[in-house]
Amino acid sequence: MSTNNAALRVEGVNISFGGLRALNDVYLEIGKNEVVGLIGPNGAGKTTLFNALCGLVKPDSGKFYLDGKEQNFPQTAQLVDLGIARTLQGIGLFGDLTVLENVMIGAQKFARSGLISAGFGRNNRDERELKERAMHYLENVYAIGLANRRADTLSYPDTKRVAIARALVGEPKILMLDEPAGGLGSQDIEWMNLLIRNLTAQMSVLIVEHHMDVVMTVCSKLYVLNFGEVIASGNAETVRRDPAVMAAYLGTGA
Template identity: 55%
Template sequence: MGPLAQPPGTTGSSTPRQDRPPTSRLEMTGISVAFGGVRALTDVSLTVEPGQVHGLIGPNGAGKTTMFNVACGLVRPTEGRITWRGQELRRLRPAQLSGLGIARTLQGVGLFPGLTVLENVMVGAHRHARAGFFSALFAIPTADRDEARLRERALAALTELDAEEFAGRYPGSLPYPVQKRVALARALVAEPELLLLDEPASGLSEDEMHELGELIRHLSGRMSVLLVEHHMDLVMRVCDQITVLDSGEQIAAGTPEQVQNDPAVTEAYLGDAVDAEADAAELAASDGGTGRG
């Protein structure tokens, strides 16, 4: 198995992660979003059950990114509600996610170019910090111990993704797939209950994509995952449930098999392609398709 698929093992950390089955549920109900006079989403609902990998798919312009950004607090819905851990999240903001036990990755990598790989991952572990701002400012011993713990957590996350050798490097000096791995490590180091993944397979090779799929399936043993992705083979392989959007509306939901067999999904992705094939077959059977001359 490749590096992305490495199961977590003993990393030498004095505070090893304790894997626990996820118990929290994300519910997004009746979500509508309007930008000016344009409706980007209309009455879309989905539920990510504990320990479930839930895919959010659709053709370009379907509203996937908008729905993802609503879950992240980057876009405020004009209608609808978001419920997490049984409580409604009103006026959700991105800065609240970590404290709520939610982590996210971006379509790009979103790494800080002026920080090393290890420091970038340490940023994701800040919710585990015990020392306050003034302790760090005045170099109180408590802050030093706290920084050592965060550094240890960050290194363990990089080790899990087989990226510890890049800890002292700067993101800009690394290949894009490695940067993606670092961005994922930064999300995982927070030990979230819900992981929001926005097109994690972009820029990856076929082998790396397979390894990513294995990792996502493994992660579902300790967190829930909401996955926005264009690569259908990955989505169908790793997701338990899938919600399909088209033109801002929900057109299908169910298991991968149910979604694959839904005519509305085929039409959304293929448009008139099926009719065109039928027309071509009909044409070939007629004089116009005999290829005379």
């Protein structure tokens, strides 16, 4: 994968929380239409890096490139324009809205309050188009039958489907998923694997995940963090055999 036209690349990322060095000279590259996995033991810095990539944490230093072009690390309000979407560990659906409404919100650049005051529910063509798009992505995550349910009545696996549909409806170039398989049973993990693999036709995907079988199945490249540093990167086989990785995971039960 050529470095120059990677969908997203960071290098030299440093982040400290007080005296704690959470990330130390971290690099990562996500190729176009590639699924990249970010793994590592608890506290390794995975979520911190993820958060830096989607504007929730500001790095102390580091370089950020989109499509080979250097720019500032994004702020959350810029993500839609930059073609980046993400789901978070805490799912964050609006419980009192329907599934369809929740997914439609994913296409908007403004928050829920702005959406409502901008005329959500008005019967115009934009809304019809958006609704169709939202239904299309609900279908993609096998959740079309949930469209009219209130979000707070969904099972946990179903909220994960809907959160992904909400991320997809903005038609991102890069989708970032923090623990997509977390809390899912083996059957749900199977559809998640399938879903993620299908997405690569349209976009690049970054997943932070504890489930080794998921990352080994869907990722073409892995980065392993330990104590805030990248200790290995490469395909699943290479990483699995890496002595530093085996040592990092020894005794963690993963």
